[in-house]
Amino acid sequence: MxxxxxxxxxxxxxxGTRVARRLRKxxxxxxxxxxxxxxxxxxxxxxxxLTWAIRHGVRLVELKVGDGAGEPALIRDVxxxxxxxxxxxxxxxxxxxxEKIHLEVRVELRGTAPxxxxxxxxxxxxxxxxxECLATNIPESIRVSxxxxxxxxxIHVKELKLPEGVVVENDPDAIVVQCLKAKEEVAATPxxxxxxxxxxxxxxxxxxxxxxxxx
Numbered sequence: 283m284x285x286x287x288x289x290x291x292x293x294x295x296x297x298g299t300r301v302a303r304r305l306r307k308x309x310x311x312x313x314x315x316x317x318x319x320x321x322x323x324x325x326x327x328x329x330x331x332l333t334w335a336i337r338h339g340v341r342l343v344e345l346k347v348g349d350g351a352g353e354p355a356l357i358r359d360v361x362x363x364x365x366x367x368x369x370x371x372x373x374x375x376x377x378x379x380x381e382k383i384h385l386e387v388r389v390e391l392r393g394t395a396p397x398x399x400x401x402x403x404x405x406x407x408x409x410x411x412x413x414e415c416l417a418t419n420i421p422e423s424i425r426v427s428x429x430x431x432x433x434x435x436x437i438h439v440k441e442l443k444l445p446e447g448v449v450v451e452n453d454p455d456a457i458v459v460q461c462l463k464a465k466e467e468v469a470a471t472p473x474x475x476x477x478x479x480x481x482x483x484x485x486x487x488x489x490x491x492x493x494x495x496x497x
Contacts (some may be wrong), residue, residue, distance in 0.1 A: 287335060288344040288352055291315075291325040302371070311369050315345060317376035323347065325374075333369055336360060339422035345374055354417060356383060377417040384451070386410050387421055389458060393429030395400065397461035402433040406459045411439070412451040421445045426458060436460035468483060 283402065286483050294305070302312045310326040325347055335343060336357065346352035359373040377383055388410045411424055425445065426437060440454035 287331075287340060288346055289327050289331055289335070291327045291345055291347045293348060294326050295325050297324060306368075306370070306480060313372040315347070315374045315376065318378075320376065325348065327372065329369065332372065340408045341420045341422075342373070342377070344419060348492050355378060355384070356417065359395050360387075378414070379418050380487060382414055382418050383420075384412065384414050385420065386412050390418065390423040390425045391459060392427045395428045395431035395435075395461050397433040399432050400433055401464050402461040403464050404428060404431070404459060404461055408439075408452070408456060408458045411458075414449045414451060415445075415447050419445070419447045424448075424450075428459060430460070431459075431461045433461050433463050437438060 284350055292310075295302075296372070300318050305312055305326055306329065309329045311329050311332050313327055314322055316322040317323055319403055325345075327345075341357050343355055343357065344352040345355040348361050353388050355374040356377050357372060358375040360369060361371040362368065363370055389406070391404070391406065395402065396443070398404060413421075415421070415423070424442060426442060431437070436457050437459050438454065439456045439458060442450065442458065444450065
C-alpha cells in the first residue's frame, strides 16, 4: 500500500501569481485543503518534502496545519510546470480512515513477455486505472505480470489480480496489455529494371521528324 507521511503546512493569506512565485522561490509550494463540508484553507507546504512524496507514489498524507492536529488528506491534484519537473500547486482533499474514495493509479508491468523473443511487441493501451478503495488502503500501483504472455495474448481488466479491498471501475473487457506480432517491413520494389521506359516527348517528336524525312 502507499506510504503515509506527515507534511507540516502553514496557512497563507496572500494569493495571486506573484505571491505563488515568491513562495516557490522560498522553497514553499502553494496549496489548498478542502472537503468534508469544512472551509477551504489556503496553505503552503515544503517543496522538498512534497516533491519527494509525489515522486515516491505517496497519495495519503497527515497534513498538520500550523499548531493544529494533523488530519489525513489525499493528494488529489498536482499542477506541474510546462516541463513536468517542478510542482506549482497542489490540492489536498480531507478524508477519513474508513472512507471509500475514488482515484486514478498507474499500471506497473512486471516481467518480460516470452512472446517478445518470438517477434512480438508488448502494447499497453491502459497506463492507469480508476479505482475505489479505502483511504488507508491506496495501492502505489496496480501490478500486472506479463511473464507468461505469448504473441496474441491479452490481459483484460476483469483478469487483473487486485489488492484486497480495491475495485477497478474501468470497463471489465478493456485490454490493459497485449502482445502483438510485429509487422514485417515491406521490401521496396525495384522500379528501374522492370518498369517500361517513360515516354520522352521531345525525343518522340525528333524521331517522327526523321521518319518523315526518310519517306
